[in-house]
Amino acid sequence: MAYRGFVLRVLKACLLTLLFLFSIHLSLSYGSTGYRPFYTLDINSPIIELRLSRTILAILTGVSLAVAGSLIQVATRNSLASPWILGLQSGALTAALLTMLINGIPTRVEIVLSAFIGSLTAYGLAISIASLAGMTALSLVLGGIAVSSMLAGVSHLLIYLVQTKLRGQPVLILFGSLSLPSSKEIPLYIATTLCGVAIAIVMWKQINAIVLGDDFAIQLGYDPRLIRLVLSAIAALLTAASVSFVGIVSFVGLIAPHIARLIVGDDARKHLPFCAISGALIVLLADVFIRMISAHSTLGELPLSIPTSIVGACVLSYLIVARGRG
């Protein structure tokens, strides 16, 4: 029985890895100038450079949002929670735009830091609204929606105010796009994401304890409130990184943890890496889709949130139905 489970797990892992490699291949071969396999391109061609940086950005975005989503779901014990629904993303964007409004032309590090503070504040707001309402699963989601809508409104106002200073079109910032950052900024993005993911993986014991319940965590000698705080801070950092580089990409943080949970279950040691890979997969495939569209359109770049939210909303409705029944 154990043997069979092992084979199954290996098979699943192989399959996911293969799919991951395949989507990287697609991402390198599909461009807005059409399909040309990357190995047929000249290695010195700047096109390869563009596609490579875009692929790295897609992976980073997927990983950071997926891990952030997973951590948020653990911290709130709510499978409907995600950085997008709880307003972390709009909070991050609002804070980043506010810095832009006050500071003029801030550096990327400043933007990431302010976005971090913003998303943490938004999360705090959502949690406090929920705890005022009795901290039920529903109140958390509703409170989060209230906070995220409010901050979305504020961020739209701020976008209107700083529109001349923005690097990138407002629509792409509001709905996310991998064309926004330049390849020079990738190191900072990698550093932030790696930092967040590494801390999360190091904390696997605490995460597992929390998943099993607060009492269990206390028995093991952990302070559940402290763990929650640290987890949500990491989630906020990862969200802030993704928002300040590629804008708001919705639903990735919600679907990826669920896919990982379906495949490998709740154990953080397997869950977090799988979650990261599936997040990366989603964003990679969504971006390939976008580039396929822009190869045939003259209207410019399609925002990244469009494919992710179309697919993500279907998954969300499935989750709601499954939750209601089970």
Next chain:
Amino acid sequence: MAGLSKRIGVERGVSKPIYIAIAVLLIAILAITTTYLVSPPTQTVTTTVTSTSTLTLVRSVTHTVTVLHTLAMPYTVTNTITKTVTYTATKLHTITKTAFHTTTIVIPRMYPVEIVDALNRTVTIGSEPKRVVSLAPSITEILFALGLGDKVVGVDQYSNYPPEVVKLRKEGRIAVVGGYWNPDIEKILALKPDLVIASASVPSHVSIGEKLEKDYGIRVLFLKSGGAVTISDVFTDIWTVATVFGVEDRALELILTISRGIENIVRELHVNTARFRKVMILLGPPSWGYWTSGSGTFIDELITLAGGINVFSDKSGYVQVSKEDIVERNPEILIVTVMGGIEDAKRVYDEIVGDEALSKTDAVKSGRVYILVGEANDVMCRPGPRVVEALSILAQIIHPEIFGEVSRVDVYVPKSVKMCSEVSIALIEAGEVWLIEASY
């Protein structure tokens, strides 16, 4: 006494004619001196300069005659002009005057006129419009270029040429009726215009025009304006406006001047057998998205005329392109049109240098980036009477070796290029051209 008298009488008999002759002589001298004093002698001092100027004038008049013939205008016009030509020999001042005179009289317009506008509608103009509203900067420019500025009562927000418009706007004699993309119908109605000239390529103009005509009975004339694709579209616009006001003669003169200007540039390119260079037009800073104009746009036509190839001519209309597209087409020259002043241009240049895709093109690598702001930007985007100016800017940018380096306050050229070209000019002058070739 008697003897004396007789003698005088005798003398009289002899000298009477002499006296008469003397008197006549005196009178003649007096008359001549007085006429000389009253009016100076008819000394026709003609310098060579004036004579040449008259020559050109006469030629341009004959031009008019031939074209008028093709338009089946009454023969009387030609008569007046031949008269003036005969005057040419006698007095210089009269010719110049009559020459202008004949151009102004040309047949008073008979109203009503029926005109087919850019939307293919037949517009009937009952009487000469006295209060005109223009909804596009290029339309305003056409109206003023045809000398109809006194009839304009309202313009759009971006109409800023000729400088007269700005002055009249400040004085409040011309009202602003809203933006180019969103004119305000209430502001237009408040001006009580009898003709609104709009652009057929702007959707809001078409919908507002329909409302104005159906609900308020105000005549609306659509021109191609912003939707103009070729130079002849611009000419059509000029001609349409001229027929409404009966100033075809001025329109002809304007069209002739424009076409001569274009001809000069094209001829120069042809004579020098210029190589076509790959040009990319970027509309606005790259952070707004890489907007460019493909074929079927006015700028594309101008680039082709100025001896360039638009790298995106396979796309049509105003399109957004991707980073990969730009890197692959690899333009030699990048022309950016930006709203604002020269400081904005510097900022945009920094942005372009830092841009992932643009910085990989030959244009940016070799520093051949030209950022057009202010008036240079305006002429590039407005298919109006200033098309020659736009064309000459482009010709200078694309072929500085023929037309000279562009030096306008509203065209930002990064320093490195200027220095480079100065060095190369110095080298050419020193006869050390081989050095440049060697360095390449």
